[in-house]
Amino acid sequence: MTKLKEISLKSDSFIGADNFQNLYYTSKSTLYKKSDTGIIEYAALNLGQITTVDIINPLKIVIFYKESNTVVILDNTLAEIRRINFSAIENFRNISHATNAGDRRLWIYNTDIQRLELFDYNQNKVIIEFPPTVLPTIELTSNFNVCWVKTNEAIDSYTVYGSLINSFPIETSLEAITIYNESIFAIAEEKLFYSKKNAPTFSNLEIPEIKVKQFSIKDEILYIYDGQILTTYRLNLSKE
Numbered sequence: 001m002t003k004l005k006e007i008s009l010k011s012d013s014f015i016g017a018d019n020f021q022n023l024y025y026t027s028k029s030t031l032y033k034k035s036d037t038g039i040i041e042y043a044a045l046n047l048g049q050i051t052t053v054d055i056i057n058p059l060k061i062v063i064f065y066k067e068s069n070t071v072v073i074l075d076n077t078l079a080e081i082r083r084i085n086f087s088a089i090e091n092f093r094n095i096s097h098a099t100n101a102g103d104r105r106l107w108i109y110n111t112d113i114q115r116l117e118l119f120d121y122n123q124n125k126v127i128i129e130f131p132p133t134v135l136p137t138i139e140l141t142s143n144f145n146v147c148w149v150k151t152n153e154a155i156d157s158y159t160v161y162g163s164l165i166n167s168f169p170i171e172t173s174l175e176a177i178t179i180y181n182e183s184i185f186a187i188a189e190e191k192l193f194y195s196k197k198n199a200p201t202f203s204n205l206e207i208p209e210i211k212v213k214q215f216s217i218k219d220e221i222l223y224i225y226d227g228q229i230l231t232t233y234r235l236n237l238s239k240e
Contacts (some may be wrong), residue, residue: 003232016216018058026050026187054099066096071098089124102144109137128162141177147188150177180217187212
């Protein structure tokens, strides 16, 4: 890895960067987008605290508010495109997670029946239901066509067609699961770990003197936030 730069950042949570190296972060229930030309923001305080933000498609950013059981879709100017209140739609459901599935769809986790679902927000209906999970889901992450579901014991991956691809057992207490170039990255005890494709174990990614609070990977650049400083590295995965 090659260290690139450090910048000071005041935020509650660092979300990540997009293709143009715009930075996304939250503070006091407000989402911020920082670019070379300035900072723009979005807030919907009536929906409660921001639970998660998915920027995999920066033209359709997905914000999930667990407190109000609501997802908001934003464009690249952080203007609202769509708001989905899962308590108000027909066949309402309580959800604990929501990420982007592309093509006006969301991956959601239905806590009423402990089931991963593919939801079409243009039609306001579930189009694919997955088998119920034995353990509660802790995290969801996706790259549109595949969704990774993390429990206390495994990371399961599913396709948009309803098939289980793989079940990856885990023993370490991992969080902030990120998939990049078919490797799994995650935080444990403020350190960054990764597992290469089909590898049975996680290895520590050596980053001296940095406590990893949040991180993101985009276009071979690793962003690490320690709560005050955002540090970027050039990450050559083929050599790791």
